[in-house]
Amino acid sequence: MTPELGYAAAVAALVLAVYGSAASAWSAVKGRADLRLSAERAAVGVWLLVLTCMALLVYAFLTFDFSVRYVAGNTNLGTPFYYRITAVWGALEGSIILWAFMLSIYTLIVVARYRRTQPQLYPWVLAVMLGISAFFLLVITVPAPPFQRLSPIPPDGRGLNPLLEDSGMITHPVALYLGFTGFTVPFAFAMAALIIGRTGDEWITITRRWTIVAWYFLSLGLLIGGWWSYHVLGWGGYWAWDPVENAAFMPWLTGTAFLHSVMIQERRRMLKLWNLTLIILTFSLTLFGTFLTRSGIIGSVHAFSQGSVGQFFLGFLALVVLGAFSLLAWRLDRLHAQGELDSIVSRESAFLLNNLFLVAAAFTVFFGTVFPLLSEAVKGTKVSVGAPFFNLVNIPIFLALIFLMGVGPLIAWRRASSENLRRNFLRPLVIGIAAAAVCRLLGVANALVLLCLALVVFVATTIALDFARAARARRRTGDGWLEATWGLALRQNRRYGGFVVHLGILVVALGVAGSQAWSTQTEATLDRGESMELAGYTIRFDGLQAAEESNHFKVIGTFTVSDRKGPYTVLTPAKKFYPQEQSPIAAVDYRLGFMEDLYLVLGEFARDGSHATIKVQVNRMVSWLWIGGLVLTLGAALAIVPEPRRTPALPPGAQRVVA
């Protein structure tokens, strides 16, 4: 019964979404409030029905309903109950439901917030959002129905992909999809603004906080994905430039560019066309990412490919890109800049450069990702583009971006005087170079690391100086230090939230540089009782044990580790044998540390436990990535707190004075 109910709910949601989208658009054309109300009810209905679909699917997983093909394919009797819930989005069909569900929640929030405050834009926003929902609901009704029946009903399911049996998989897709779907809101507002011809700054002011939320979740999703890759895949890395990672990274790059370039439009009335282009690109890239993962046109470790889903996604992608850019072309005459670039040495041009680099990075990633396809189409040869290409092209771009991160927020608008430059950048520049010099003397030889370090210290110092200066100014008005700092952070939360995010990125950058430059590894075959050494650690092989788990068989190696100071820890890396998998899955064991992680991967072993091969890695500064992620979270949270003393609603087009 569950599958039929679920399917019916999906179809009903699809019908409601299509109706709601059309009704909302028609209400805007004809100015009919009754239709608009009806469209809002449809949006609520879509949310309830998608919620029902989710609940039914969870129920089917929890009760091992193998009459549902999707359940049989992604779980078996041995799957623990919490992974049965996350298995809901463990493969294509369920992840589309998750997507539709999140989109329906965003739609409800938009309805609740803007139905009264934005009478002109709002009906079109609702129409666009429900239209996009309709597409995802179409996918779960036609090409990828999660409630498809399986006959005959198998006694047991195939089981979840063992790599997905991990806590990271509970949060990674959720964060990533909250990011992906979050960009729907600014996109919908942009489309609404184009449709009614109000192409001013209104849509940007309204969606500013939305963009930060989407950007934050996308960043978090990427970092959790890196964490998953690091502690599950057993190769000791967190980023491999795999097409699917790239697919999530591209909208992050263009989204970051968008986040920055809107500030210029708010402040200087420039870049209107550019901002619209960026949000269209960002939203299209979120669709492209899903298309890439689900169509199977490009080989990847995240092999999902099935059926006609790819064609549906490509069709929709074409509709969105062509439709959105056609709207843009239609309204082009209203998109002229009202401001002009006064000087190359100004905040505008720093932001422009930042945009240029971010978009260039997005383009190189896009090019590298689709190049195998291009090569096959043009020359008929299959090639693969690997990490060396992406690293070569992107490292200089990212170093330049870090530099601009220090310059952009502090350089003067319009035209920077030499006094402004000296006041803000002279000391940071000297301190940055000095820090690199000290590290050079301490024995850091890698030129890229030194450069990265100098840039990071430069940027951190600009932020610290700016903050100290502002806090001192507040203190003069009589506040205590703590009060001054807090007051400042909250009063100008957007600016200082942004700074904290920048600090988070700096920490991540150091983590990347350090781990790339200083990590070390070795592999050895040890007899029982024998020891090996790496980077000050002594690792002794103590033997093997076998264990039968609910859904797999596990061989566990025991390794006693001591460091220079004496006994350190016991690590137990394992190999898991799943009946449905062709090769065993490595279960890494590690000890995380602030400066270095010890990371053990069990390799081949003798069945009698007399010897085993172990890969030992000492990964340096990888923890900084996760710490950077936490800092990022704080910054993003600060940036989206509503400003405490809000000026009353500004008339349209008025300028809000925020840095």
Add this chain to the structure above:
Amino acid sequence: MSGRSRLLPWAIPLAVVPVLVLLAYGFRTDPHDIPSPLVGKPASPFALTAFDGKPVALDALKGQVVIVNFWASWCYPACYEEAPSLERAWQTYKDRGLVVVGVNFQDKEEPAKRFLTQFGHTFPNAPDPAGRVSVDYGVYGVPETYFIDRKGRLRFKQVGPVSDELLKREIETLLAESA
């Protein structure tokens, strides 16, 4: 406004068309379909013992068209989808000089035998315990199916499940050739 500048904005949407076309082209390719360098060369010989204890050796099948199908009981759904087609092809063409050989890939004996009983396979099926045969044939994953002509040359490789139409087409081509 001149006609030219009115048309110019439409270059923006048009610019993305080539990218979309390229992506659409992607559907015609399969990244997993790596051309086998073995096609056209003599198929590497194997000698296995079938589940029923009888020997299965490629050398003994010279002069016949041979289909070698790699499968596993855990390979769901693809191997389950193609299984009936293989049996049908075998029943249709066995009297005209076709042999179907199933090679069980990285599997356990009990579920493998249950698979064979479920589909009522009557053609020879053998486990490949050491994985030697699958390495020789360059198997990436199951199911994969290799078509060998009467002269013992590997002629065609199918990655993913085989269908009735595909089997009919390939088998009839190869059967029509003389030894």
